Amino acid sequence: MRSHFNRWRRAVWQALAYRMVFGERDGPRGVRPHTRIAPSTCIQGAQGLRLADHVFIGQFNFLDAQGGLTLHEGVQITNFVSVLTHSSHRSVRLLGRHYVQHPQPLPGYVSAPVEIGAYSFIGPHSLIEPGARLGRGVVVCAYAQVRGEVPDFAIVAGQPARVVGDVRTRDAELLRQHPELAEHYRAWAGELPQGAP
Template identity: 50%
Template sequence: MSSISLSLRLRAAVNRLRRRLWRALFFRTLFGEVQQGRALPLTRISPSACIEHEDRLVLEDDVFIGHLNFIEASSGIRIGRGTQVTNFISIVSHSTHRSVRVAARLSGVPEAAADGSLPSDIRAPIDIGAHCFIGPHSVIEAGTRLGKGCLVAAGSRVRGEFGDFAVLAGNPAQLVGDTRTQDARWLAEHPEYRAAYASWAGQLPTA
């Protein structure tokens, strides 16, 4: 006979039930979105993702936005087809880190514009290309542009413009590789995927 008390067993059962209910209601990610009259049947956005200015977030289909992400799209954000934004990621199209030091109420210059912005704010659109992968706990800053097929390593802080197939890592993120290098090794073992890969990525480098 187990020594675990009936009250502890009951408490555990209630806790499991609460976890399952919470997951079903708040963490289950479903296929299907409609955006600005466009059907995105393969796109999935977690209900735990916080999206501000969602009307300025432009998605292509088959985008995945995972749990507990913060997306601030006031200056415009575009995310390309097939891209995965994993978990615990911030994508922010504006920053007020300078404004907290030189804000109008401190400097005596005219107050903020009607939309609340200040001349000292940093505001710029973000463009993330097709089939990118953004690793957990990363930050994508205003003005960033990523080409197609990029990989952002977990914990990276990305600012700037990077071409197709860039592997980015670090704080600040630096170019550390080309995703096609690892893709080529995998495709050599799975040639049945080559045609589908080439249809969006083009041919692999010969060297």
């Protein structure tokens, strides 16, 4: 009897906690019918989140939107990713136990919005730091630590992340194999990559 109950409890938990459902609400801006956010993702300061449609946010992510977080159309955030728009670690070190009663602004406190461009992909276990601005079509490799500006179509890797490639190289190959997709690519990218049909 106990094992039947445990199987039932596990099935209910999986259905509630891990099921991806289409359709999210972006506050007063309306419904995003093709956007999916896993229920295990934590969004802190959701009022600061600007969410486009066709966004996918996987399991066990931490999205800090307090300082302003913009996710453009088609952004994919895999699993175990942290996107931060603020950091108090310096302030806490400087102020110690006086951190909670110190008047604003706090010395050393960092707060800056993050923007992730259209159809960018954020690999697992990555960290996007406050103030990062990723262009469109960016690929962030697993375990990358991203800060500052990332140009359109860049592939970035490492800690801190550095540009290691350009997604248009592979995109051109794929478009040669599937020329019927050129119109879809052009719709978000604006142009076809060099070498595409």
